[in-house]
Amino acid sequence: MGTTEKKKLVIIGGGFGGLNLAKKIDKELWNVVIVDRNNYHSFPPLFYQVASSGLEPASISFPLRREIHSRKYHGAQYHFGRVEKIDVAARCVHTQFETIGYDTLVIAAGTTNNFFGIPDLEKRVYTLKSTTEAIRCRNELLDRLERASVCTNPEVRARMLTFVVVGGGPAGVEIAGALGELKRYILKREYPSINPDEMRVILVEGTDALLRAMGPKSSADALTGLRQLLVDVQLGKIMKSYDNRCLMFADGSKIYTDTVIWTAGITGMPFEIEGSDVAPGPGARWVVDKLNRVKGLDNVYAIGDIALMTDDKYPKGHPQVAQVALQMGANLAANLSRPDKEPRPFEYRDKGSMATIGRDRAVVDIGKVHLKGRLAWFAWLVVHLMTLLGMRNRTVVFINWMWSYFTFSAGLRLLFRPDKYPLRHHWAE
Amino acid sequence: MGTTEKKKLVIIGGGFGGLNLAKKIDKELWNVVIVDRNNYHSFPPLFYQVASSGLEPASISFPLRREIHSRKYHGAQYHFGRVEKIDVAARCVHTQFETIGYDTLVIAAGTTNNFFGIPDLEKRVYTLKSTTEAIRCRNELLDRLERASVCTNPEVRARMLTFVVVGGGPAGVEIAGALGELKRYILKREYPSINPDEMRVILVEGTDALLRAMGPKSSADALTGLRQLLVDVQLGKIMKSYDNRCLMFADGSKIYTDTVIWTAGITGMPFEIEGSDVAPGPGARWVVDKLNRVKGLDNVYAIGDIALMTDDKYPKGHPQVAQVALQMGANLAANLSRPDKEPRPFEYRDKGSMATIGRDRAVVDIGKVHLKGRLAWFAWLVVHLMTLLGMRNRTVVFINWMWSYFTFSAGLRLLFRPDKYPLRHHWAE
DSSP, X not given: OTTSOOEEEEEEOOSHHHHHHHHHSOTTTEEEEEEESSSEEEOGGGHHHHHTTSSOGGXXXXXXXXXXXXXXXXXXXXXXXXXXXXXXXXXXXXXXXXXXEOSEEEEOOOEEEOOTTOTTHHHHSEEXXXXXXXXXXXXXXXXXXXXXXXXXXXXXXXXXXXXEEEOOSHHHHHHHHHXXXXXXXXXXXXXXXXXXXXXXXXEEOSSSSSSTTXXXXXXXXXXXXXXXXXXXXEOSOOEEEXXXXXXXXXXXXXXXXXXXXXXXXXXXXXXXXXXXXXXXXXXXXXXXXXXXXXXXXXXXXXXXXXXXXXXXXXXXXXXXXXXXXXXXXHHHHHHHHOTXXXXXXXXXXXXXXXXXXXXXXXXXXXXXXXXXXXXXXXXXXXXXXXXXXXXXXXXXXXXXXXXXHHHTSOSOOOOOOOSSSOSSOGGGO | OTTSOOEEEXXXXXXXXXXXXXXXXXXXXXXXXXXXXXXXXXXXXXXXXXXXXXXXXXXXXXXXXHHHTSGGGTTOEXXXXXXXXXXXXTTEEEESSOEEEOSEEEEOOOEEEOOTTOTTHHHHSEEOSSHHHHHHHHHHHHHHHHHHHTOOOHXXXXXXXXXXXXXXXXXXXXXXXXXXXXXXXXXXXXXXXXXXXXXXXXXXXXXXXXXXXXXXXXXXXXXXXXXXXXXXXXXXXXXXXXXXXXXXXXXXXXXXXXEEEEOSOEEEOOOEEESOOOOXXXXXXXEBOTTOBBTTOTTEEEOGGGEEOOOSSOTTOOOSSHHHHHHHHHHHHHHHHOTTSOOOOXXXXXXXXXXXXXXXXXXXXXXXXXXXXXXXXXXXXXXXXHHSSSHHHHHHHHHHHHHHHHHTSOSOOOOOOOSSSOSSOGGGO
């Protein structure tokens, strides 16, 4: 094998899908390059814990160089950069720094927030779709509490202490639960100048149920759990706009708040395409066949959240979760490693889904089995620990969780914000 | 005691001095308020480890509310805010948010960088005097390596890979050593497109020795240690300016570099004073008597780095280190807790000083005893672990250090920089 010339595989994105593909593909056949705008692999299922001061960003991030340039990747390479344009005619991708040619391209760039065209929403809300977004969210939540604690104007104070989460999916439920725990357990002890009743946590969801991707029992349990944590869950509420610190809904109601956490929509990462008219499908996902080949493009694949593969079981595509990305990465790695054999179409093996609401409160659906309470919470904990990359991270996360569990308090309410100069230096532009 | 009316003690700064004072003062006699611009206690001796990706910022930070609002502080309070003005006539301090009255005031605000009036230096260099400065430094160091790894212009690439540390005190020696380790151990493994010889680490010091506050053996050992780590140490070099990415020296030599880490000067945190003409002394430190009373002001004390107490042994004041602040805080707490007794003048008990150069390389001076090498490094490690606030932090730091020690690699080279929106939100202004 060593004598045949290797082909060059470029993977856009070092997330679950891209990294698994890079790890499992035959490096005797392929020179692998992963391009990512961040120099780390991140762990989206726990972004809400960064936002709620439960975990450090470093605990759920792993340096891509350390992973990719280790022995198990046999010479695969990491390149720092955001892919801005894909030139399918010239077979290359352009980042802000360089041009990288490919023989085969895999788009594994994942998703970002969808603001559905609501004017200026992007600038006014906080989001949870990247590590830095979660850090920003944490800082702003802490800022509101600190400023409220020294604020004497009742109107301003009420607005500072009203936290609205938009979207009742796993991210929305999880961050609302974490805020509910803050209100119920932490405020009284650490913010004596704020009466816990002053703090309002509101979760608004447009449809009539939370966690709609899970079973009805999980939806109901999540609702009960959040209400026990003093979260005001409002279902069937369609948000219209957010101007002048006022959130407006389709039913004419409004909420005055300084802090809106937006978890209500995602969309595929955008790229400019040169040399083809093929465009992404619904949700800005690239339409692929059962082999993850992007329809209409040669030698271009898409995997994970950004891929839209439909079949009878998933007429609208697979759920945009880590398991799908991991399995698509593995299947594509197997197919590309056996060029002489018939490629195997992708079949998703659903291992179940879970969401956590708070300490000892979680919901798990595995096939027809439904778990809740402490057992579900423990299952959630184990699964997330095992999926984290790196023993150091697992150890540190485990310690943090045990600490929080027994002290009823996350130890990381730290407002790290630059005093004067931005974190991006003027010379680095 | 419970029947006498308590007096209000306001402490500016929750560092080593202020926190120790708040902990040890008699809370039956005093209502204690700590005001700090950050909501966490930080650990300046390890800022360089944040900058060099050795430790997470959260590992060397402790939420002030969690400490101060715990039982051992008996009702002491934390207020978020930066003190901008002290009104000694009206006996109050003004933050950007509120006015806080006091009966007795303690200035324990520490120091910040001194740029000696060199034009625009502040905007162009990276510094290590706060947690956020250290985070910024880490991000920029990682940015340079990533950008250099995809840069083909030799001139630009050389400038990106030239790292200059200005100042040969402990902070300068420690960060230069960490950069030397990066060059020597990490680059080859994780940045295959950079030849380690391309990376230059230069430490410039204006006087003729490193670590001048320590003994001559420590100075010499630090020099040897840094050179073993491939650091180019240049002594007797006075920096003049830094313009257009060119560092100019008094001897006419120059270095082209994108990255200058400035550790060459500190100065007391500035305040506006109303109601008195008393101003700080040399180094912007408040001149105090042996009881830490600020000369010329009533009911105002200063402790720690920002206090200037001179005597025969310390004609220019005490060294600006944690031990002095801790001991001044404890002594002032004892004096203020026994108002009926003769106050005890402050006497500094020098427990020794230490600096680390790298793995298994450190220098320690305790009285006339000098240690170096692995033993000194181990002593340094134990002392710093014990001084950290919080068992969680100690545990996590210990794990990180052991991990790095055995893998020859810090696991935290993570470039967390906002994509689009700044970490400070527009509505938070």
